Amino acid sequence: MAASETHQAIETVFRIERARLIAGLAQMVRDVGQAEELAQDALVIALSEWPKTGVPKNPGAWLMAAAKRRAIDGFRRNKMLARKHAEIGRDLEDEVGVENIEATMDDDIGDELLSLMFTACHPVLSTEARVALTLRLIGGLTTDEIARAFLSNEATIAQRIVRAKRTLGASGLAFEIPRAQARTARLASVLEVIFLIFNEGYFATAGEDLIRPALCAEAQRLGRILVRLAPDEPEVFGLLALMEIQASRLGARTAPDGAPVPLTEQNRARWDQLLIRRGLVALERAEGLGGADGPYALQAALAACHARAHRVEDTDWTRMAALYDRLSQVMPSPVVDLNRAVAYSMAFGPEAGLALVDEIAEAAALRNYAPLPAAKGDFLFRAGRLAEAREQFERAAGFSRNAREKEFLLGRAAACGG
């Protein structure tokens, strides 16, 4: 094998092992920055050793042993040895053999990786920092990739990550998996970060840097890993279900000219049935764990109503109306209320939609929000109140900042007659 090929193979092995490596090392040195450096050191050692010896049978354990040895060397070299470090060093020497690591790695690794996720999404960090750190430490993206994904520049992202690591270092975290009440709040932060990553990719427009749509796949991967690490948490399955089902439509929601295709107009034959099936299974798990009323599970259940309908006409709008009733309770938001009104109009007729939409018409958050008058216009149109419908469509067109959407709305206004 050519040297460059060997290098590529080694780097691929490293990429697969990296997150678990950093997780284990962070637990040991109690510092994610240092853990990341030690992992990198292990890669450098592997790049010099493996071309001679071949890739070892258990590369993960090998890399971990190399990194731990490097950590001990570091502790020893340091003349100002703190007592704590000496102790850690002694503990390490006892267990640094590859066989030992191999034996213990599989058992602890899940907890360590989960702990790293909790740490990267710690509330002491800003949301942007949590996202960047999660992608860097667990996703293995480079700072350049993260910068491109978030339409930022590399220096900004690099600085954000450095500062986040410093904040974590200074806060003296225990690198433990939070228990009881703290766990729920901390888990919510992890889920929020993963969903933010997903949405950043989902709302990337066609023709943009490919790294942006790839964020969806990365978020799904994180979700799939997380359900294995926290198999008793219904909302983890709820989020995974939501992402899998949303992602199933990725190929169908953009027209060849780049224009977004609304859900009801999509070619459903292009929806990814494998992802839909995975999503439905995850949703079932969430509900089986008693989490049917979690905000992610409810959103997934709504997405599932569309996924199950082979034609738009088959959509179970009555069920969707009921799900929106519950969602508006657990996650109150004017946007949820608007969607609820749409579901009601489809399930029970335009008058039902109108009754609900009038209640939210004055919500400050939806002022100048085109979808509100657009929905109202649609209800009025279907109720045969054409003059009022026309007025609403024109109003919506006035709010819209998207040329294609504006054109569509003006077309609907024109269809109302003069």
Place this chain on the structure above:
Amino acid sequence: MRVMVMVKATKDSEAGIMPSTELLEAMGKYNEELVNAGVMLAGDGLHPSAKGKRVAFDGPGRTVIDGPFAETRELVAGFWIWEVKDMAEAVEWVKRCPNPMLGPSEIEIRPLFEAADFGEALTPDVAELHDRTRERLADR
């Protein structure tokens, strides 16, 4: 990217010789690793081709051919669908697989087509559908 990973058949698999307990165990552990890493989307083993059928196409003609089929090395005995970052990652994961057969065997990795790979081929169709639904909505 998505890949299909195919375990090629051998004389043994075609003869219906079932894997040993050890191999089943090792495979189970390997599958678990794939799931834990968020790589595995689907996968299954296939019965020998003796239980399979082929439909041969020739213009309007359709001929059903019963298994078993001769070219053992070209047959598939099992498959996975994986989500990986690139082919190098898929290769690395395949290397970690226990030998799925008693004797020498092969696993083949093939990337799945993605929407982007079709380029212009899908466009007229989709565009037409798009326009049609727009008209229908406007009529409503």
